[in-house]
Amino acid sequence: MSKSPEKASRAMRGLALAALVAGGAVLAGGALLPAPTQATETTGSVTDGAFPELPTGLGLGRPASAEEIAGWNIDVRPDGLGLPEGRGTVLEGEEVYVMQCAVCHGDFGEGAGRWPMLAGGYETLDTHDPMKTVGSYWPYASTLIDYIYRAMPYGNAQSLSPDELYAVSAYVLYLNDVILDEDFELSHENYAEIELENVANFFPDDREVAEKHFWREPCMTNCAEGQAEILMRARALDVTPEPGQGPTVD
16 A cells, blocks of 8 residues: 555655754754754763763752651661660560460460461471571560560551560560560660570671682683684574473383
């Protein structure tokens, strides 16, 4: 099917306009303007193929306020930096645990259904079925406080008050026999007194030093002796076996 002369003419005009725009001309008020030969003040100059400087800011959004940043900056480091101020006893934590945690983690931290265990598992880490609980595996009390602070209770994270946070953390430690006194009060001031059994098995990643003798610079040129030889073209290499010819599994 051939185009009418009028449609062909419109198509040619469209192609010509596209070529002008691609070449740097712009259409403004019906007139074609030549493309600028140098960058404007907002973008800087272009020399020797370098990228132009971009204007500061993209004109999107606004800087976050100190209050907004504080709402996200709630992580707790092993050294306690970031701990909220608060305190709570084991007995107070038991009440919080029963209401907020037991449905998933069991009445005594044994885990409900397939939800994680929080207590027990001692002397299982070197077995075929290690049980990684707070008492058997976790290194620091601050790790427990940090996780509960940011992510628990499940489905209602960050709903606990600081006092509830310390109280339920104390109760979980009590379930693991880390704290033995049910009247013990855990707080941001004494958390460092809590020592977990597995802390000695955690250490900084020192592979940059300890394994440096394994490192070697990757070969980039003249890596193999002799002349390289092409053995197979990808389009001719059929890696899918025919029925009945593939590997078998006993």
